[in-house]
Amino acid sequence: MADVIAWIEAGDTVDAAEYHVATRDGVTTDLGEDIAFITPSGKTNCMTDSKYSDGALACLVELTDPPPRPADAYGEWKGGWVDFDGKSVTVGSVHGDPGRFTAGTGPELPYGRALGFGDYQCRVDAVGLFCANRANNTAARFSDAGIEPFGCLQQVTAPPQIGEKFSC
Numbered sequence: 001m002a003d004v005i006a007w008i009e010a011g012d013t014v015d016a017a018e019y020h021v022a023t024r025d026g027v028t029t030d031l032g033e034d035i036a037f038i039t040p041s042g043k044t045n046c047m048t049d050s051k052y053s054d055g056a057l058a059c060l061v062e063l064t065d066p067p068p069r070p071a072d073a074y075g076e077w078k079g080g081w082v083d084f085d086g087k088s089v090t091v092g093s094v095h096g097d098p099g100r101f102t103a104g105t106g107p108e109l110p111y112g113r114a115l116g117f118g119d120y121q122c123r124v125d126a127v128g129l130f131c132a133n134r135a136n137n138t139a140a141r142f143s144d145a146g147i148e149p150f151g152c153l154q155q156v157t158a159p160p161q162i163g164e165k166f167s168c
Contacts (some may be wrong), residue, residue, distance in 0.1 A: 001151045004139045005132045011114030011123035019115060022047065024104025035117045036106025037041040039124050044142050046129070048117065049100040055118045056085035057131060060101060064144045067163025079163060082147055084141075086133030087142050088120060090148050092163020138168065 004084045011137045012060035022029050022036040034055070036047040046059040066079025086140040109115055114123040119135040128143030139149035149155075159165065 001137055001139065004130065004150045005088070005134070008114060008121050008123040008139065008168075010120070011112055011117060013114045014109065016115060016117050019106050019109075020069070022103035022106050024102070027104075029103040031103065031106075034100075036103070037109040037115060037122075038105045038107070039129050040108055040111055042142050045101065046122070046131075046142075047100045047103070047106065052100075053083075053085070056083060057120055057122075058083050058100060059129070059142055061094075061142050061147070062144050063091075063134050063146060065146070070158070070161060070163065073161045082142060084131060084133070086136035086138055088145060088165060088167040089149055089153060090158070090162045090165050094161045119154050122161050136168065139142055140166075142153050 016050050018019040019035045019037050022032050025048045029083040034048045034050055038045045043062040044059050048099055052085045062082045073094050075096050078095050081093050087147045110122050111124055119133050120131055122131040128141045132139035138153050141148040149166040153166040156165050
């Protein structure tokens with residue numbers, strides 16, 4: 001875990017102030033203290049939402065093989081919706097609307113660059129986006145190949161309407 005966090009933190013840090021906006025259809029929305037960014041590949045779009053999730057990170061990831069829709073799921077299934085609150089990571093869930101992503105996408109976080117916000121530090125690389133939660137000493141890699149947890153995060157039985165869950 002220490003090596004993963006050290007690698008993430010070794011990225012050239014960007015100014016977080018540039019990532020407090022999201023754009024959709026040419027309209028820019030000020031996100032206040034929340035953060036939004038997209039990876040250079042365009043396959044991972046991430047955003048925080050302090051109003052509803054205490055600033056936890058959510059990402060829409062274009063997964064090559066997302067978890068299947070659970071039999072108990074009702075509503076709009078989003079197999080690539082990933083929530084990472086530091087203590088757990090869930091992959092795939094039901095969302096009737098785009099939630100925080102209604103605002104669009106944030107600025108691109110370039111390869112090799114790192115972005116710190118709240119308890120999180122993220123760095124994007126050609127093999128994926130790596131985000132660490134310093135408060136919980138956990139991290140995850142987000143890529144189209146799947147979500148890879150680090151630290152104490154281990155796969156557990158997913159609750160109803162969730163595709164996969166990793167938890168400490």
